[in-house]
Amino acid sequence: MSLSRVAVLLLALSPLAFGASKEIMELQRDVAMLQDQVRNLQSTLDQKVAAIQTLTQQTLDSANRTNTAVAVMENRFEETMKKQELSLNAPVANVGQKLDQMSEDFRAVRESVLDMNTRMSKLDAKMADLQNLINTTRSAPAAPPPAAGTAPDANPSQASSGPPAGMQAETTYTNAFRDYQAGKSDIAIQEFTDYLKYFGNTNFAPDAQYYLADIYYRNKDYNNAMQNFDAVLEKYSENRRTPDAHYFKGMCLMGLGRNDAAAREFRDVYSRYVDLDPDIAAKAKARLREMGLTVGATSKRHK
Numbered sequence: 001m002s003l004s005r006v007a008v009l010l011l012a013l014s015p016l017a018f019g020a021s022k023e024i025m026e027l028q029r030d031v032a033m034l035q036d037q038v039r040n041l042q043s044t045l046d047q048k049v050a051a052i053q054t055l056t057q058q059t060l061d062s063a064n065r066t067n068t069a070v071a072v073m074e075n076r077f078e079e080t081m082k083k084q085e086l087s088l089n090a091p092v093a094n095v096g097q098k099l100d101q102m103s104e105d106f107r108a109v110r111e112s113v114l115d116m117n118t119r120m121s122k123l124d125a126k127m128a129d130l131q132n133l134i135n136t137t138r139s140a141p142a143a144p145p146p147a148a149g150t151a152p153d154a155n156p157s158q159a160s161s162g163p164p165a166g167m168q169a170e171t172t173y174t175n176a177f178r179d180y181q182a183g184k185s186d187i188a189i190q191e192f193t194d195y196l197k198y199f200g201n202t203n204f205a206p207d208a209q210y211y212l213a214d215i216y217y218r219n220k221d222y223n224n225a226m227q228n229f230d231a232v233l234e235k236y237s238e239n240r241r242t243p244d245a246h247y248f249k250g251m252c253l254m255g256l257g258r259n260d261a262a263a264r265e266f267r268d269v270y271s272r273y274v275d276l277d278p279d280i281a282a283k284a285k286a287r288l289r290e291m292g293l294t295v296g297a298t299s300k301r302h303k
Contacts, residue, residue: 163198173204177211185215206236210245217248226252243273243280250287263293270295 163172176191192212196205213228229252232245250265269284285295 169199206239210241222252222255243277
């Protein structure tokens with residue numbers, strides 16, 4: 001190809017080359033603009049993400065601080081409550097212990113007083129028995145005269161209802177009481193029975209009736225014991241043996257398994273003698289407590 005043709009060809013293609021170069025430049029400019037926009041958008045997104053992360057971190061830090069503060073408050077509240085509980089429990093426990101100790105001391109004192117009163121009552125009874133024996137010995141009643149028309153050596157069964165010849169009140173009672181204390185139950189029963197038969201209106205009659213009942217009670221013959229305690233209450237209702245006879249009648253009923261009747265007797269004893277004889281009233285109350293009862297209510301256990 002000749003140079004002239006090449007030159008002509010170049011001149012013909014130059015407008016096309018210039019137009020293509022312009023479009024490429026515009027395309028490059030557009031790409032550059034897009035790149036700038038993408039960079040700006042990326043920068044904006046990075047800033048927003050960073051702001052969100054910062055805000056999230058701040059929120060987490062605030063939540064952690066709040067949780068820490070709440071935990072501290074809970075610990076302080078628990079410690080305060082424990083301190084208050086300890087400060088309250090200690091005095092209350094001390095007061096309870098002191099009350100328990102006082103109750104035990106009072107119970108011990110009360111039992112000691114009751115025991116002492118019981119011993120004093122027994123001592124008083126023995127002193128009264130001895131005094132009665134002395135008085136009777138000093139003023140022994142004369143033996144009753146034989147019935148009219150009866151010979152001195154007549155059969156005693158044919159005489160009046162008086163005692164056999166030679167039987168005296170003080171001797172009969174003294175012998176009976178001595179055998180009672182010696183534990184000679186059979187002999188004492190016969191002697192007290194004779195005494196009551198022939199000297200039932202004397203001063204020693206209530207004591208003889210009571211000791212006769214007591215012998216049967218000690219032998220666990222509760223039926224005969226209760227009959228004789230009843231005799232004390234019916235024949236000699238106003239004497240120093242009456243409260244004890246009333247109480248031991250209840251004990252006989254307990255021995256016979258008649259708990260309802262025994263409870264009624266013990267309540268009656270308590271109501272009658274709570275002021276007149278506090279010792280026997282306390283015993284009746286104690287028996288009711290052993291039965292699961294009170295002085296004013298009946299337990300279902302003994303229906």
